[in-house]
Amino acid sequence: MKSKKILVVDDSAFMRKLISEFLSEHPDLEVIASARNGHDAVKKAIELKPDVITLDIEMPEMNGLEALKLIMDKQPCPVVMLSSITKEGTDTTLKAMEMGAVDFIAKPSRAISLDLHKIKDILIEKVLAAAKANISMKPVLAAKPTVIESFVQTNPGQRDRMTFPFQYKKMDKIVLIATSTGGPRALQHVITKLPAALLAPVVIVQHMPASFTKSLADRLDSLSDMRVKEAEDGEILQKGTAYIAPGGYHLKLRKVGSSIVVTLDQTDPEGGHRPAANVTFRSASAIQGVEKVTVIMTGMGTDGADGLIKLKETGVVKAIAESKETCVVYGMPKAAVATHLVDEIVPVDEIAVTIVKYVNDKR
Structure with missing residues (x-):
């Protein structure tokens, strides 16, 4: 019996099918459902309580970041983001990490492509690791943390980092x-x-x-x-x-x-x-x-x-x-x-x- 239940979320039907097939090949993983957008993802996460969610960042109606926030609020579980390798995609991925996503996978291309076969093993490895992940660590606070004082004093409030x-x-x-x-x-x-x-x-x-x-x-x-x-x-x-x-x-x-x-x-x-x-x-x-x-x-x-x-x-x-x-x-x-x-x-x-x-x- 397969022990880890996976929800696959992507706006592309082809990608949903391909990712589901990849993950289902592993004896310890079972894809129990897929979702086509953020709204659908949040609804199914609450209903099905999966062990891991793979979540595309760029989706219509509700994007991956919006869905991630609701999932972590309503039905926390390990989430692996799928990101495009663009400046916007990398920045958004880091925000997802701050919000509680466990890990991410960089898609070889944003377009529908068989290049995804190149990351099949990485995808399986990261989903298996995510299934064992500790998601209880608090998210990074939005407010700037208190900086530890060093014994070297600088001018209060001055952020001159180049001339010490x-x-x-x-x-x-x-x-x-x-x-x-x-x-x-x-x-x-x-x-x-x-x-x-x-x-x-x-x-x-x-x-x-x-x-x-x-x-x-x-x-x-x-x-x-x-x-x-x-x-x-x-x-x-x-x-x-x-x-x-x-x-x-x-x-x-x-x-x-x-x-x-x-x-x-x-x-x-x-x-x-x-x-x-x-x-x-x-x-x-x-x-x-x-x-x-x-x-x-x-x-x-x-x-x-x-x-x-x-x-x-x-x-x-x-x-x-x-x-x-x-x-x-x-x-x-x-x-x-x-x-x-x-x-x-x-x-x-x-x-x-x-x-x-x-x-x-x-x-």
Whole structure:
């Protein structure tokens, strides 16, 4: 007997049929119904109480975001969004993540296309993961969170993020963050609380396709005191700035003099991921004279655990893992904790203050 009931929502009859056929091939998934628009989706979600909903973003009458809000209010369940790879589509997808969607899938094209066969395995994998996801974590608040004060004082109310004198001093610490499923929402809980005067750069590996990472960086930048940007090949890391690895590229770090420089490449995916946190962590482990604060947050799989082992073998590292109760998927943090190398396990709302504590520690 198939255990997980799926509701498929898309305005295209062809897409509804194709997605339903893909999912039905898996022995643990049963498509119990489909819906052609947001109104139909909300009605069937309440009536049928599915275990997972796949929800198209762009639909007539009521779009995916409007439907998602009503579903999360009336009959909360894990939702996987289907998004077009456009600027508008990526921005809307991130809003859906903030509102409680578990994950998303980027359609190869918006037009009806057999290209969807290319993401069949990803679709099944993400729906299976969503069926096990924790959707109890509170949505990101619309109001700007309170930023944690650093011991470096700046002019009150001034958001000059480019001219802090400490940016160009010798770098002695770096923050490395790894996350996957549920990561965009978790990152918003963390990055928006970090001060612009943080005495370290922050390097983020979020498993996402190309173009989505740029939208994520722009979104976090607009909400944060800290500067947030998509990392570029060859740039020098600056304190008080967060860098997100671009989708489709591994991000590696190397030391040049007293600076740390970003290298991007398209070598083979690792563990099915590019970017992969293990790749970034291993490259950071070769950098001597720089302490690392490592954070592994919500995500499916084990990425980051092997890299953490390498980091601990080669330098001074403080490791933080997100606790199970706030993870959307307790995979990556669980694997990190299993190494017995994690220093603190904390809920997502306490990660930022823990980062600041370790960065400010001058022992």
